[in-house]
Amino acid sequence: MNETEEDRLEHSKTPEPAPRLRKGRQLDGASSGDSDVRHGGREPLVEASGLSSYHRKSVEERECDDDDGASQEDEGFMGMSPLLQAHHAMERMEEFVCKVWEGRWRVIPHDVLPEWLKDNDFLLHGHRPPMPSFRACFKSIFRIHTETGNIWTHLLGCVFFLCLGIFYMFRPNISFVAPLQEKVVFGLFFLGAILCLSFSWLFHTVYCHSEGVSRIFSKLDYSGIALLIMGSFVPWLYYSFYCNPQPCFIYLIVICVLGIAAIIVSQWDMFATPQYRGVRAGVFLGLGLSGIIPALHYVISEGFLKAATIGQIGWLLLMAGLYITGAALYAARIPERFFPGKCDIWFHSHQLFHIFVVAGAFVHFHGVSNLQEFRFMEPHSAGLRDAPGLHVVRNWEEKTKINHTSQVEKRQDGPALPRSWVWPTEGARAPGTLVSMLVAGGAVSWRCLLLLPLSLEMVTLTSVVEHLLCPPRGGSVILDALLGEQRN
16 A cells, blocks of 8 residues: 555656646546545546556546536526527527638528528528628629529619610710700619619628628618609609799709608618518608609699690509509518518519519609600790700701692692601600610601701602502502603
């Protein structure tokens, strides 16, 4: 017994590091019943069985300590306060996100998202995790997830309206009565549409970067919606109240005040939270429906028939229907509300809302373009009397009338030349169509022909073509035309 005690003391003097043990635990080699260790007050020492034996036992002890530590952490986690539990859960989630990202990120379910990324409880799968950089966010555009449709619908819409705006701004001045004013009016509409769509697809691209970035770009997104609504009012009010500018200015001031108020409200941090989804839809829906008052004013002052034909009120109603439908689907979260987990990637409410916004903006552009065509072809309108360049057209019209009268007097056998070809005013339809606005020169071809100096031979040729299309009763059309020329 004494030899063993001396051997242990000699080995204890060697500079071998002692393992760090948890309180209340002993090594396997130390007997709990050893009276010398228990009563001597000395701590348990490692037996001198060599360095390799020591390392083997220390590894085993560390593994046991890890197991005990994990169990103690779990027991401690259950005993934490709710605030500490939430903090601990956030740390675990961040570690999970980092591990996922280090090995090429994958979509994650809704229940593991952080609170600032949770927007729609009915989209259960396919969400992006928080991204570490803007580069990663933009690379995610080409991946399939819940925001893929939201990004591409407004990205393609932005490119479409950018190209359409460039084409429209570079149309020749002959296509307008007042080129500078009308291009500024349409430019404000295109600017609002491009900014709205740009802010939207940028927000849906980078909002998973961080909570601060998400908050900033959400405010830009909501501001863009207000800018689109304000820009849409400008060309419609300009052409609808062309002859009466006073109410036009009043309505423009009102819509600008309401739009700025909506932008200010959208800067509130709580405005972007899921709890205020209905409030967001209501604010922008109310801003758009404020156009009912000027629309009723126009219908009452001009009459329903003129408002439906010249005023293009039908296209305005279609645009309003598209916007209202999209906002209602967005606020009610339809169809994913009825099919949870089935519309995670495609055809959920936010995606449909984006499609309706792009369609509504294009319908509005088409309707205002038709309204602009009617205003151009209405030279006796009070608002067009002093338009620049119109006196040239009127002088040409008077000369054409003289040529037409002399030609009719010489032609006694054939019918009189119709007036509609000289200047299509009464009963004429606007040539503006969807195709003519997208094909270069299609919208202005008729007006360019009107401004060309026509000679007497062209008038005769037009008369012959008209006889071919509308032959008189009996006889040969071509022969009658030739005989009429010979008799003259």
